[in-house]
Amino acid sequence: MVAIPAGRFVMGTAPGEEERETLAVAFRHRSEPQRTVTVPAFAAGRFEVTRGQYRAFAAATGRATDGCFVWVGAGFEKDPTKDWRNPGYSQDDTHPVVCVSWDDATAYAAWLARRTGKPYRLLTEAEWEYAARAGTTTSRHWGDAGPSCRHANGADLTTAAQVPGAADWPAADCSDGHAYTAPVGSYPANAFGLHDMLGNVWEWTQDCWHANHEGAPGDGSARATGDCSQRAVRGGSWEDAPLGLRAAYRVGSPTVIRVWIRGFRVARND
Numbered sequence: 203m204v205a206i207p208a209g210r211f212v213m214g215t216a217p218g219e220e221e222r223e224t225l226a227v228a229f230r231h232r233s234e235p236q237r238t239v240t241v242p243a244f245a246a247g248r249f250e251v252t253r254g255q256y257r258a259f260a261a262a263t264g265r266a267t268d269g270c271f272v273w274v275g276a277g278f279e280k281d282p283t284k285d286w287r288n289p290g291y292s293q294d295d296t297h298p299v300v301c302v303s304w305d306d307a308t309a310y311a312a313w314l315a316r317r318t319g320k321p322y323r324l325l326t327e328a329e330w331e332y333a334a335r336a337g338t339t340t341s342r343h344w345g346d347a348g349p350s351c352r353h354a355n356g357a358d359l360t361t362a363a364q365v366p367g368a369a370d371w372p373a374a375d376c377s378d379g380h381a382y383t384a385p386v387g388s389y390p391a392n393a394f395g396l397h398d399m400l401g402n403v404w405e406w407t408q409d410c411w412h413a414n415h416e417g418a419p420g421d422g423s424a425r426a427t428g429d430c431s432q433r434a435v436r437g438g439s440w441e442d443a444p445l446g447l448r449a450a451y452r453v454g455s456p457t458v459i460r461v462w463i464r465g466f467r468v469a470r471n472d
Contacts, residue, residue, distance in 0.1 A: 203245040203470060204395045211332050212339065213239045214415055215450040219341055223445040233450040234414055241332045241422035246325060247467035249386035249397050250405065251310065254295030256286060256302065259310045262317075270301035271461045273441070275367040278461065289462040296385040298403045298465040304433045304457035307406045307466040314468065325469040326424040327409040327434045327452070334400065334437065334449040336393040341448045342400060343392040348444035351378035353389055354401030355440045356447045365441075372443035382440055400437055400447040403465035409434040411454030432456050439463035 214236035220229075259265065269282035272290045284290050286301040293300075302310075307324060314322040325333065340346045344353045351358055357373040364381035365371075380388070387397045399405075412418065412428035419425060425434075432454040438447040441463045445451075455464070 204248050205472065206241075206244050206246050206329075206333055206394055208241060208243040209332065209337075210238055210240045211335060211337075212236050213328060213331050213450075215448075216339075216341070219346075219448070219450070222346075223341070223448065225445050229453075232414055232452055235416065237415060237418075237420065239328045239332070239420050239422060241329055243472065244325075244329060245470040245472045246329070246333050246394075246396060247469070248391075248395060250298035250403055250465050250467045251307075252295060252386055253286060253293055253297050253299045256299035256310060257295065259313050260286070263309070263313055265306065265309065267301070267306075267460065269460070271459065273365075273367065273462070284462065285460070291382040291462070293383060294385075297383045298386055298398070300383065300403055300462050300465050301460045302406075302465060303460045304406045304455070306460070310466075311468050321471050322468050323470070324406055324408045324466060326422060327407045327436065328419070328422045328424075329469060330399075330405065330407050330436045331449055332422070333394055333396055334392070336396070336399075338393070338449075341450065343449065349374055349401065349447045351376040354378070354438075354447055355380050355384045355389060355398070356401045356438060356442050356444060357440065361440065368441075371441075372445070374444050380440060384440070398437075400449070401442070402440060403437075404435045404439045404453075404461075404463055405437045406464070406466040407434045407436055429454070435464065 411432035
C-alpha cells in the first residue's frame, strides 16, 4: 500500500481533450463537467491485485465463477470455460487478476479486511482519478501525448501482431513488449508511487454509474446515486487504444460482468 496525501484537484476532462484524442462522439462528455474535488488522505495498492493474491481469496472462500467475456473477433462473448485462472491468454501469479466482477472485487476487499483487521475497500472514482493524476493536470501522468510504450501497457504493435483479430485495432505505434497483461510493476510508477494506473487492466471503483459528473460528490466520497446495478470502471487496459488510457476516461459496467481486460486495486483508510 502507498500513502496518498490529502489534496484538491480538478476532476474531469479538460476542454478540447476528447476532440484532440478523436474520441467517438458517442463516448464524449462522460467526464464533464470539470470540478474541484477535495480528497482526504488514504492508502492505495501500489499494484493492481494479482492473480496470486486473488487465488488465496478464492481458496479461502470458495468463490465461484461462471465464465468470462472474451474477444472473439467481432465482439465480446461470454465463454463458460474461461475465468480468472484461464482468461484465454497466458498469465502467472504476478499478473493482475482479470475476469473478476465488481461483486468479486468488493468480496475480495471485505475478505482482506476481515483477515487483516484493516478497512480495505475499492477506491472511489474521485480517489482513483486523483491517484492516477498524481499532481498532474495533463491527460496522462506523463503528459498529453498518446501512451508511450515506456509508461503503460496498452494496445500496440505487439498486440496487433500477437492477438488474434487485433491487426486492425487502433493501437500505439510502438511496442511495449506485452501482447496481453504484463506482470504488475513492469512500467514506471507515477509521482505517487502507483503502477499501472493507466493500462494493463481496467479497474473497478465503488461508484454507482452516472452518465457524467453532474451532482457528483465534491469530497472524494463515492457516488451512491444513479444506476447502482452498474459501477464506474477506470484506467484502460492492454486492449485499449491510446485514447482510452487517460486519467479522466471512464466507462460503466454491470456489477456481475466478468471480462478478460478488467481487474481492480484496493484502498484503505489509514
